[in-house]
Amino acid sequence: MLLGATMSTVPAHAQVSTDVIITAEALRDRAMAGSGAFSIVESLTTEVGARMSGSPADARAVSWAKAKFTALGYDRVYTEPVVHQVWRRDHETAQIVLPYPHQITITALGGSVGTGAQPLSAEVVRFASIAELKGAPPASLKGKIAFISARMERQLDGGGYAPVVAGRTDGASIAAEKGAVALLVRSLGTDNNRLPHTGSVIYATGRRIPAAAVSAPDANLLDTMLGNSQHVDVKLDIATSTATHYSSENVIGEITGRDLKEDVILIGAHLDSWDLGTGAVDDGAGVALTMAAGKMIQDLPVHPRRTVRVVLFANEELGYDGARVYADKDASTIEHHKIAAESDWGTGRAYMFRSAALNPALASAIGKVLAPIGITTERIQGTPGPDLGALAKKGVPWVQFAQDATTMFDYHHSANDTLDKIDAAALDQNAAAYAVFAYMSAEMSGDVAKKSK
Amino acid sequence: MLLGATMSTVPAHAQVSTDVIITAEALRDRAMAGSGAFSIVESLTTEVGARMSGSPADARAVSWAKAKFTALGYDRVYTEPVVHQVWRRDHETAQIVLPYPHQITITALGGSVGTGAQPLSAEVVRFASIAELKGAPPASLKGKIAFISARMERQLDGGGYAPVVAGRTDGASIAAEKGAVALLVRSLGTDNNRLPHTGSVIYATGRRIPAAAVSAPDANLLDTMLGNSQHVDVKLDIATSTATHYSSENVIGEITGRDLKEDVILIGAHLDSWDLGTGAVDDGAGVALTMAAGKMIQDLPVHPRRTVRVVLFANEELGYDGARVYADKDASTIEHHKIAAESDWGTGRAYMFRSAALNPALASAIGKVLAPIGITTERIQGTPGPDLGALAKKGVPWVQFAQDATTMFDYHHSANDTLDKIDAAALDQNAAAYAVFAYMSAEMSGDVAKKSK
Numbered sequence: 001m002l003l004g005a006t007m008s009t010v011p012a013h014a015q016v017s018t019d020v021i022i023t024a025e026a027l028r029d030r031a032m033a034g035s036g037a038f039s040i041v042e043s044l045t046t047e048v049g050a051r052m053s054g055s056p057a058d059a060r061a062v063s064w065a066k067a068k069f070t071a072l073g074y075d076r077v078y079t080e081p082v083v084h085q086v087w088r089r090d091h092e093t094a095q096i097v098l099p100y101p102h103q104i105t106i107t108a109l110g111g112s113v114g115t116g117a118q119p120l121s122a123e124v125v126r127f128a129s130i131a132e133l134k135g136a137p138p139a140s141l142k143g144k145i146a147f148i149s150a151r152m153e154r155q156l157d158g159g160g161y162a163p164v165v166a167g168r169t170d171g172a173s174i175a176a177e178k179g180a181v182a183l184l185v186r187s188l189g190t191d192n193n194r195l196p197h198t199g200s201v202i203y204a205t206g207r208r209i210p211a212a213a214v215s216a217p218d219a220n221l222l223d224t225m226l227g228n229s230q231h232v233d234v235k236l237d238i239a240t241s242t243a244t245h246y247s248s249e250n251v252i253g254e255i256t257g258r259d260l261k262e263d264v265i266l267i268g269a270h271l272d273s274w275d276l277g278t279g280a281v282d283d284g285a286g287v288a289l290t291m292a293a294g295k296m297i298q299d300l301p302v303h304p305r306r307t308v309r310v311v312l313f314a315n316e317e318l319g320y321d322g323a324r325v326y327a328d329k330d331a332s333t334i335e336h337h338k339i340a341a342e343s344d345w346g347t348g349r350a351y352m353f354r355s356a357a358l359n360p361a362l363a364s365a366i367g368k369v370l371a372p373i374g375i376t377t378e379r380i381q382g383t384p385g386p387d388l389g390a391l392a393k394k395g396v397p398w399v400q401f402a403q404d405a406t407t408m409f410d411y412h413h414s415a416n417d418t419l420d421k422i423d424a425a426a427l428d429q430n431a432a433a434y435a436v437f438a439y440m441s442a443e444m445s446g447d448v449a450k451k452s453k
Numbered sequence: 454m455l456l457g458a459t460m461s462t463v464p465a466h467a468q469v470s471t472d473v474i475i476t477a478e479a480l481r482d483r484a485m486a487g488s489g490a491f492s493i494v495e496s497l498t499t500e501v502g503a504r505m506s507g508s509p510a511d512a513r514a515v516s517w518a519k520a521k522f523t524a525l526g527y528d529r530v531y532t533e534p535v536v537h538q539v540w541r542r543d544h545e546t547a548q549i550v551l552p553y554p555h556q557i558t559i560t561a562l563g564g565s566v567g568t569g570a571q572p573l574s575a576e577v578v579r580f581a582s583i584a585e586l587k588g589a590p591p592a593s594l595k596g597k598i599a600f601i602s603a604r605m606e607r608q609l610d611g612g613g614y615a616p617v618v619a620g621r622t623d624g625a626s627i628a629a630e631k632g633a634v635a636l637l638v639r640s641l642g643t644d645n646n647r648l649p650h651t652g653s654v655i656y657a658t659g660r661r662i663p664a665a666a667v668s669a670p671d672a673n674l675l676d677t678m679l680g681n682s683q684h685v686d687v688k689l690d691i692a693t694s695t696a697t698h699y700s701s702e703n704v705i706g707e708i709t710g711r712d713l714k715e716d717v718i719l720i721g722a723h724l725d726s727w728d729l730g731t732g733a734v735d736d737g738a739g740v741a742l743t744m745a746a747g748k749m750i751q752d753l754p755v756h757p758r759r760t761v762r763v764v765l766f767a768n769e770e771l772g773y774d775g776a777r778v779y780a781d782k783d784a785s786t787i788e789h790h791k792i793a794a795e796s797d798w799g800t801g802r803a804y805m806f807r808s809a810a811l812n813p814a815l816a817s818a819i820g821k822v823l824a825p826i827g828i829t830t831e832r833i834q835g836t837p838g839p840d841l842g843a844l845a846k847k848g849v850p851w852v853q854f855a856q857d858a859t860t861m862f863d864y865h866h867s868a869n870d871t872l873d874k875i876d877a878a879a880l881d882q883n884a885a886a887y888a889v890f891a892y893m894s895a896e897m898s899g900d901v902a903k904k905s906k
Contacts, residue, residue, distance in 0.1 A: 046677050049555045057554075101510075102502045102731070105868065193646050194730070194868040217871035221731075224499050224872075277647070278555070278674075415558065415647040418670035419677075 015446040016365035023443075024369045024436045027296055031432035032373060036295065038424040040068065041288035045278040045419045052275040053315035054086030054246040061271050062249045065287075065312050069253035072295040074310075076256060079249035082314040084321035086246040087111050089275060090239035092212065097121055098233040099225060104218040106184070107196040107276065107414075108238050109168060109211040110318050111203070115182070119237035120145075120210070122181050126226045130167040133174055142179030145234055146171065147186075147214075149223055154190040158345060158405030164188050165199075172211040173204035182236055183211040186219035191410040194218070198274055199413045200318055210238050248272070248314040250322045253291065255298045255308040257442065263306035265442045266340040266396075267293060267434050270316030270387055277417030281408060284419075286343035287312055289427050293434035297442070304442035306338060313387045316344070320386050327390035337396040338448040339441050342385045343434065346412070348404030349374060349426040350433045356381040357397035357449050362440060369436050373429055375401070397449035401433050468899040469818035476896075477822045477889045480749055484885035485826060489748065491877040493521065494741035498731040498872045505728040506768035507539030507699040514724050515702045518740075518765050522706035525748040527763075528756075529709060532702035535767040537774035539699040540564050542728060543692035545665065550574055551686040552678060557671040559637070560649040560729065560867075561691050562621060562664040563771050564656070568635070572690035573598075573663070575634050579679045583620040586627055595632030598687055599624065600639075600667075602676055607643040611798060611858030617641050618652075625664040626657035635689055636664040639672035644863035647671070651727055652866045653771055663691050701725070701767040703775045706744065708751045708761040710895065716759035718895045719793035719849075720746060720887050723769030723840055730870030734861060737872075739796035740765055742880050746887035750895070757895035759791060766840045769797070773839050780843035790849040791901040792894050795838045796887065799865070801857030802827060802879040803886045809834035810850035810902050815893060822889050826882055828854070850902035854886050 044064060051061040062079065069077040089108050096102040108114075122145045127133040129150045136146075148167040153160035165188060172183040187197040196215040214222065225232045251271060257263060269286025273279020294310040297303070314322030327334070339358065353370060355363035356379050367377025382400045384392040392398055404426075411417045441448050497517060504514040515532065522530040542561050549555040561567075575598045580586040582603045589599075601620040606613035618641060625636040640650040649668040667675065678685045704724060710716060722739025726732020747763040750756070767775030780787070792811065806823060808816035809832050820830025835853045837845040845851055857879075864870045894901050 042677065046674065047553050049553065049674075100500050100502065192869075192871075192873045194648060194871065195646065217731075217869070217873050220871070220873055221499060221502075224495065278670075416645075416670070418645075418647065418673070420645045420670050420673055 015361055016440065016444050020440060020443050021365060021369060023300065024440050027435045027439055028369055028373060028432045030296060031428050031435050035292040035428045035431035037288040037292035037427040037431045038422065040291050041280055041284040041422055041427070042419055043068065044284050044287060045280045049278040050275050051273050051279060053084065053248050053272040053318060054088065054243065055275065058248050058272060062251055065251035065271055068291065069251065072291060073298050074253035074255060074294065075298065076254040079251050080325060082248045082250055082322045082325045084246060084248065084315050084319055086243040087318055088241045090241055092238045095235045096221070096232060097235050099230045102221060104221065105194050105196055105215040106212040107198045108240055109201040109213060110198055111201045112211045112238065112240055113208045114239040115210050115236050119235050120181055121233055121235040124184070124222060124226065124232045124234050130171055130174065133171060136178050139179045141175055144180055145182045145184055146175035146180045147184040147222060149186050149219060151186060152188050152190055152409060154406060156404060156406055157402060158408055160190065161188060161409060168199050168213070169202045172201050172209050173206060176207045176209045180209060182209050184214050187213045187215055189216060189409050189412065189414065192216050193416060195414045195416050197413040198276060210236060212236065212238060250314050250326055251312040253294060253310045255294055255303055257307040258303045258305045260306045262336050264309045264337045265306050265438050266309050266311055266337055267438050268311035268313060268387060269343045270322065271312040272315050272317055274317055274413050276415040278419065279417060280419045281346045281411050281417045281421050282413065283344045285347040285422060285427060289431040290343055290434055292431040293438060296435045297439050304439055306442040308438045308442050316386050320389065323387040323390045327394055334394050334396060337391065340388055340391055340396050340398045341400060341434065341437060342387045343430065344385050344387065345403045346405050346408035347422045347426055348406065348408060350401040350403050350430050351375060352402040353377040354380050354382045354400040354402060357399055359447050359450060362444050362448060366437055366440050370433055373432055375433055399437065401430065403430065468814055469893065469897050473893060473896050474818060474822060476753065477893050480888045480892055481822055481826060481885045483749060484881050484888050488742070488745040488881045488884035490741040490745035490880040490884045491875065493744050494733055494737040494875055494880070495872055496521065497737050497740060498733045502731040503728050504726050504732060506537065506701050506725040506771060507541065507696065508728065511701050511725060515704055518704035518724055521744065522704065525744060526751055527706035527708060527747065528751065529707040532704050533778060535701045535703055535775045535778045537699060537701065537768050537772060539696040540771055541694050543694055545691045548688045549685060550688050552683045555674060557674065558647050558649055558668040559665040560651045561693055562654040562666060563651055564654045565664045565691065565693055566661045567692040568663050568689050572688050573634055574686055574688040577675060577679065577685045577687050583624055583627065586624060589631050592632045594628055597633055598635045598637060599628035599633045600637040600675060602639050602672060604639060605641050605643055605862060607859060609857060609859055610855060611861055613643065614641060614862060621652050621666065622655045625654050625662050626659060629660045629662045633662060635662050637667050640666045640668055642669060642862050642865065642867065645669050646869060648867045648869050650866040651729060663689060665689065665691060703767050703779055704765045706747060706763045708747055708756055710760040711756045711758045713759045715789050717762045717790045718759050718891050719762050719764055719790055720891050721764035721766060721840060722796045723775065724765040725768050725770055727770055727866050729868040731872065732870060733872045734799045734864050734870045734874050735866065736769070736797045738800040738875060738880060742884040743796055743887055745884040746891060749888045750892050757892055759895040761891045761895050769839050773842065776840040776843045780847055787847050787849060790844065793841055793844055793849050793851045794853060794887065794890060795840045796883065797838050797840065798856045799858050799861035800875045800879055801859065801861060803854040803856050803883050804828060805855040806830040807833050807835045807853040807855060810852055812900050812903060815897050815901065819890055819893050823886055826885055828886055852890070854883065856883065
């Protein structure tokens, strides 16, 4: 492809030539015909599997990612160290003791403290929501286990997550303030499986109490007993451990720009996963589709002008440490990031491109290329995903592909997050979207983004 | 209701009066409007839960059943002792060791021996079916773990179970003959959950090797590795224990017949469950709907002529011991059983009445009452369920309601068999079917069944 060899049919102010569009369409069609993303996530979940940062598998994941970028032919493959605190689940069991004995399935929330040398037994007090818990009188939970029974709603965009996530992240500290000895939350999930969903707890200052998620059927069992105004005692035995210093790595693959090498178009995902599943949906899908998108750009006969950088962030799940380290660069380096997009919302089809940050001409041109694969382009801004938050704060503009997350929360953060949950065709469609976006952004003349804040 | 008070509109040879039909229709409609079955299965799964025969919960289940029959107002509630051998799951873990380390989710098959003092590590050899395993050369599995990877098909009638069940029951002995040290089977289930399905193993004479089911996603993982012709080593650590003498009880509730008291119309289900779930689908549903059906007959202003007996059999899952003891009565007692039906096929709607054993006039009359609730009546015979097998061998005639089992094997024998899987409306429809069948059989003049064999 020779720039300027063809008369552009796009108005001059749009700064996106017909050649660029033709190449973008070819990338799109190639991805839709088979982007290679499925074989990447199959490889990651088979050869590594569960890879919580700080676990032995985390190092295997880093090695895997370096080898995979290299095998895919990326121009440059490198890592940057990410030192962070490690949390580990050692064991976790729970029983309903009264009024009727039952084993129940729980999982400690990431970062939770354990129950100590002895298991903990206490009466359960139920709250319909975190708001109701906040409204409980001071000291009213002394010696009790607080149980937040709020159910997550299934929604196309996964929007049922936001209203319940604070119960998981903040519930323990709020309950502790009122004297509680532990927190149980109904799993943040849309399934009816006996598989609890983990996720991180964020302790405020103050007393730290054990916090765990209960599977949906077991939460129902508690609801039934508590709904009959019965006195319910639960016994928890949770052991966890922490270590203060572990060095993981962000793994980065680059397609070097043709002339504006220093300018970076960033696409990324996180390499780590929770320990319960094999991290296929979260975030093997994002890893696979961004790696596949970059590889298709790498394979173009002529590379785009700017550098396309695929960043696989370390330890998203337990503290966004990879994102923090990545963003903690000097201002001039950060300034070279022209636009960024991350993929961390499962394996469903992309249906909307939130493009507000982009140069309108570029957004419009990308929109035309992606419309045939079911993606509408809107001039709206979402909220940045977990791994772009730190970059966004530093002024890096970002865009977002909204994905169908109807079934994502059936599996998210649970042992059920495995390869069979991956929709290979949807993965290809996402890879097409990221390839088109990254390529066109990397190639266009003029400002990629409207303006950094 | 006074028999003979109304002119029958049914031909004389049919022996089913209009009054009987009117009462049967009223029973049907009452059941469809709310049979009370759901509250029974909710009570059983909440107040008892998992109740493997021989476990402490088994005795609680027996107490629960006696109390529930009594509370429902049954004329007579009694038990009969069932002495049997006990098997217990102590612990079970498994890892793929080579080529990539993974925790995998397994569950020991009921009756399986353990792996001994040390965990067992061995290479896995895959077979597509039990037929393929049978065809393996003698001694070809020496020191290996046999893995049967056959997938169960989802079918309306649950017919996908039969082709794969022999792998679970007989696979261990066949593999042992060829030198294997353990058997793994892909879970007999139609789900994609990280929850293995147990079920009993039946050892032939010869060496007993540990046998376990692998969850579907983990079986996929093995398939992926083995499909790449990789050497796969698995480590199994399974401990189980047995006891030779435990006394459980069949729990029986009766509605005493009006004049032919000694004649018995038997409906039943099994009270025990596996240890993993709370036994809602298997067989809390059957317990609930037969108890509810009987209760509606009990509540009739005039009881039918014959006795309706609801039998909750002990220890179906691990040896059909309750059924064996129940059938091990003297011939004259057995002879009084005019017809029998059991419910042990989950919670789906009944769609067909296999009525071959019934007096044709009675079958036809029942069929007319049940047709409006979606049940066709066919003059065919199925195969008896597990708790009627022993009675059937002794010549007791039996009939069967075929149920929609499309989703049953998503949950069957797994930790996912919990109350939320129960379809309350379908349970009412089944209760209607059993109430109509039992009442009309108990009331009719002449022979209930065509003839005993």
